[in-house]
Amino acid sequence: MDSAVLSAFFAKYGSLLLKGTIDTIVMVFGSTLGAYVIGVPLGVLLCVLAPDGLRPHRVASAVLGWIVNMGRSIPFIILLVFLIPATRAIVGTSLGVPGAIVPLIASAAPFVARMVEQSIAEVDGGLIEAAQSMGASTWQIVTKVYLREGLPSLLRGLPITVITLLGYSAMAGTVGAGGLGDIAIRYGYQRYQNDVMIATIIILVIMVQIIQSLGNLLVRKLDRRMHA
C-alpha cells in the first residue's frame, strides 16, 4: 500500500475512526470506573462475610455470592439485550455510548468483585492477625490492610478488566453502541470493507498493548516490595 492510497484512506475514514476510537475509550473507561465503584465494595464484602472472614455471615455471604455468580453467568451479548429496559430507565437511551455503559458496568462489576476478592485473599493472614492484635477495627483492616497490602494485586487486575471491557465494548457495537466495534461491524461485515475492519483491529491491538503497558508501569511504580 503506497502513501497515496493511505492518505486517501485516512481522508475518507480518518475522522470516522477517530470518533470511533474516542467513543470506545469513553465507553471502556467510563464502564471501568463504574465497575470498580460497584465491584470493589462487593469484593471486600465477599471477603469480610466469608466463613473465615472478619465478620462471617453465612446467609449474607451466600446471597452475595449468588448474585455475583448470576451476573457472571449471563453472556455479555445476552445481558446487553436483556438490560435494554433497565438501560433506558437509567440513562434514558439504550443507544450510543451512554446506552452501552450500563450493560458494560453490569457485566464487569461482578467480574471485578471476584478479582478483588481474589486479591484480598492473597493478603497474608498473619498481617490481618497482627492488625487485629493492635486493635484495628474491621473498617481499618479493610482500608489499611486489605486494600493497601492487596494493592499490587488489585492493580494487576486493572488492565485485565479494562481489556475485557474493550472486547465487550466491541460486542456492544453490534447493537448500535458506537465505537470501534460498531465501525468494524457496519463497514467490515455489512459492507465488505475489509480495509476499515483491519484499521479498527490495528487500533484495538495498539490500545490493548498500551493499556497493559500502563498497567505494568503502575504496578512497578506502586509495589513497594520491588524497590530493593
Add this chain to the structure above:
Amino acid sequence: MIELKHITKTFATHAGSLAAVNDVSLTIQSGEIFGIIGESGAGKSTLVRCINLLERPSSGSVVIDGHDVTALSGRALRGLRSEVGMIFQGLSLFQQRSVIDNVRFPATLNIGKASEKSAADQRKRARDLLGLVGLADKADSYPNQLSGGQQQRVAIARALMTRPSILLCDEATSALDTLTTGQVLDLLARIKQEMGVTIVLITHSLFVARKICGRIAVMEGGRVVEQGSVKSVFEHPQANVTKALLGIETGREVA
C-alpha cells in the same frame, strides 16, 4: 498482673470438639518475663491468644491488673489490645509500608490512650523506637529490604508504639538463626528492664527459656503440667514432657 483463671478453649473439628487449652490457671506478675514452653500443638499459642482475646476462651476468665477483660468487645476490646503488644513467629510487617510507617501504624488506629495523635509526633516516637532496636538508619526502607532479624526488631518497635504494659511473643525467635535469636532476646530483656514491660513468651526452645525467662510453665495436651522458676524446673523436672524436652531419659519408652 495477668491472671488466667480456668481457661478452656475448645475448637470444633471434623472429629468432634477439641480442647486446645484445658482448664489452665496461671498468674503472671507485672514486670517479669514468663515463658510458656511445650511441644507443637500443646496449646501454648491458643492460651497466649486468649490474653488479648484474639481467641475468646470457651470458659474461664482473663483478668489484667484486676479488671476482668474476658467479655470486652468493640472499642473497649480494641483499647485493651492497644495496651497489649504482640509479636509473631511469621514476619508480620506490612510490605507496602516503609519501616517507620510500620512502627507508627498502631498509633494511627486512634485508640491507644498513650498514643501520639499527630503524624509528626508519631514519626518522632517511631524514630526513637527504631533507635532503641538499633535500626534508626532503616526508617525509610521497606520490609523486604531487611533481614529476618531486622524485621523482627521492627515488629518489636511497632508493638511498643502504643506504650503497652504487656508484650506477648508467640515463637518470635523460632524463625531466626541462633545469633539473631540471641540479639532479639537481649533486646527483649532490655525492654523489660528499661520499660518495665511484662513479657509473656512462647517457645519450644529451652535455650530461649533458659536465656531470658524468670518463671516458666510447661504445657502438654492443653494443660499446664508444671510451673516454677526456670532454675527449679530445669534442675528438678517433674513432668515427663519436661524431661523429654530436656532430653532426659523418661522411662516412657522401655526397650
